[in-house]
Amino acid sequence: MDQRLSPHFDTIIIGAGLAGLTCAALLAKAGLRVAVLEKNSRLGGYAVSYAIKGHRFDIAVQAIGGCDTDGVISRLFKELGHENRIRFLPCEPARVYYFGNDSHPWEQSGLTPKLIDSLSARFPEYHSAITRCYETWSGILRELEEIAQRGSDGVAFGFSRSYPMLSRYSAYTVKEFFDQLAIPEALRSLMTSRSGYCMLPTERLSLVGFACTEMTYGKGAWMVEGGIEKIPGLLAKSVYESGGMIMRRARMVRIYTKDGAVDGVETIKGDQLSSNCVVIASSLKSGLFLDRPQMIPDRFTRRVALMEPSGSYYIAYYSIPEPAARGLHHNMEFTGLKIKHPLAFSTDAFYMLVPSLIDPSAAPPGRHCLCLSLPCPAGYSLAKDERNACRMFLEESVIDRFPMLKGKMQFFFDLGPRQLETISGNPGGSAYGWVQTPEQSGIRRLGMKTPISGLYLTGHWTMPGGGIAGVITSGRLCARMILKDY
Ligand SMILES: Cc1cc2nc3c(=O)[nH]c(=O)nc-3n(C[C@H](O)[C@H](O)[C@H](O)COP(=O)(O)OP(=O)(O)OC[C@H]3O[C@@H](n4cnc5c(N)ncnc54)[C@H](O)[C@@H]3O)c2cc1C
Structure with a gap:
């Protein structure tokens, strides 16, 4: 594409879901010239609400994690200067489970210490095993956060020493983990009750994926006062206030390349924008839209073709x-x-x-x-x-x-x-991007850097995984990676 004819941006982001907007808001705040292209007229992706006869329905929210004071979502709004513009409402108990005809539902706390106490009260002989499970899961999440922040710098050798939990448990399913600890079925069904969010039975669910889900809700489950749309609304405000641009009804149809690197994009309306950095914050299953598909290594194409959506x-x-x-x-x-x-x-x-x-x-x-x-x-x-x-x-x-x-x-x-x-735009209406099997979770998930220079991924089709707190983390990590490479 001819750069003289098109506006140039430091970064172009495809998709104004929560991951794309998080990445855009942070890059714009850091002083980069940012453009976001969104195929819809509304922003937020799945994070939208519908109003009918005075009722408001949030489409993609049962509960959100990461809204405690130090949580990923609260920290993001603090950093963007919007902390007084949004209120998170705690939901305690987080969820109530009805098993078959059992007349006593299980009230699951959203706070890990309280959850451990209530599980231990029901199964006192397993108190230390229960505590060990939660320690393992929080260790897995901690290592994954660390590796996502550091990238692979300096860990190629000595991975198992630096990340003992991930190197031990990356291939485990949840069932294998519980089998090893000989945890009885009745306790197991309570401890794995959040596996419903991952939409997989425990014999297919990755321990790493489950641990991330479980521990994301470990400091509470929340709702946004006034509706989930407040989140994309405030992120878009940040993008505008920092001089960024958001184009609505602007479906990206082509990514241009030059000399083996990204060069710009084209929208369905024929607008061409040039940039040497493009972030796909939307589905990857439908393709990379490259003008020269032959540039994509076969190994990458084959891997994506085999991956399974949630x-x-x-x-x-x-x-x-x-x-x-x-x-x-x-x-x-x-x-x-x-x-x-x-x-x-x-x-x-x-x-x-x-x-x-x-x-x-x-x-x-x-x-x-x-x-x-x-x-x-x-x-x-x-x-x-x-x-x-x-x-x-x-x-x-x-x-x-x-x-x-x-x-x-x-x-x-x-x-x-x-x-x-x-x-x-998520193929088949997949709710969480790639499903969390051991082959597609944690360090085995598709990374944020693609094999094409200047082309990045963010959102629930890449690291660390689906869910609102997960994709906001992904947007933050992608912004950090771009600033480092910039
Ligand atoms: C019914 C349901 C319930 C859920 N419940 C919960 C829950 O309780 N808690 C939780 O944490 N998570 C929940 N989730 C998951 C969560 O909503 C998603 O993981 C998250 O919102 C995905 O964000 P994202 O930014 O990665 O992508 P998306 O929200 O999918 O955003 C992608 C954006 O890209 C745009 N786009 C696509 N293609 C193009 C293109 N070619 N050009 C321009 N724009 C494009 C789309 O229009 C969209 O705006 C639920 C999801 C569903 C569907």
Whole structure:
């Protein structure tokens, strides 16, 4: 491309999801000339809300980690000078689990020390094993954060000495880890209850991926007062205040290269922007969009082709009257159901959220928002009758458990993998990028540097992994890497 004809930027970021906006805000604050290209008119990717008749539904939030004082999200807003513009609402207990017909639900604390106490109270003879598990998981997360900050500098030799947990456990599944410790099934099912967020059974779930999820919520589970869109809104404000640019309805269709390095991008409208640094903060599964695809080493192409995306969701949204919400928790998970699950998937769990119990501004007076969600395979294009079957299954299952909801659930709308794909561009509506198997987690996940000079990745298709705290960490690490290389 001819640089004289196009505006030049220090960095161009493709996708205004939370990872792309985090990276853009930090680079712009550091003085780089930044442009963000977003295919939609709204910013935030999955972090969007829909408003209907006074109700507000956050699409991609059951709970967020990293909002405690030292957490990755709080630190980001402090650094950007927005800490007084956003409030995080603690959700305690983090989630309540209903197993089959057991009438005593498991109330899971969002604080690790409290969680260890309650597990130890139920299984006193396993207290030291429980403590050891949490120590191992926090050690894994600590090492991963350290390696992500240092990069591979100086660790090629002596990796096992510097990162003993990662070198020992990178190939482990969660099941293998628990088998080794001979933890009984009843305790195991409580300790692995957050594996639902990873959408994999424990025999396929990476111990490293699970440890990151578990420990991300170890200092609390939170919601954003006023809705998740506050996060992308404030990040965009930072980009603008530092002189950066955000182009909406500007789908990137081509990445140009010159002399073996990145040279610029083109949007669907034919705009050409030049830069020697491009960050893909969107799906990688749909391709790198390079003008010379032959530049991509076969090994990289083959690896991406073999990688497996995470599952997706079917979600139905309702309004319920205030009296029908009495006795409900804001975040509930159900497993071992007597009603037959309509989809063949590796988990039979489903989720029920009443976010207005935590943030009353999410619903009009006298009403509550209710979201029911069912994990399903990514790319599963739910036909109309399958979508109806999912909705019936969810409604019958919750009414079976909470009869006061009968006749009280006012249906608003629903979404499936296809709609999630339209919102984010994530193929098949994958909710968390690459699924967290041992082959795709931790140090084995796709790195943030691509084999093309000047082309970086951020977001849930790269390190450290999916989820809001994970992709904000990814945006921060990518910004740091670019500043170092710059
Ligand atoms: C139903 C659901 C529930 C979830 N629940 C939770 C939860 O409770 N807690 C949690 O932490 N996480 C949750 N997640 C996961 C979390 O939302 C995601 O991991 C995270 O938001 C992904 O952020 P991202 O920035 O990597 O990508 P995305 O949000 O996917 O953003 C990518 C952006 O790139 C844009 N884009 C794509 N292609 C192009 C292109 N060619 N040109 C320009 N722009 C492009 C898209 O429009 C989008 O704005 C959930 C996800 C889903 C779907």
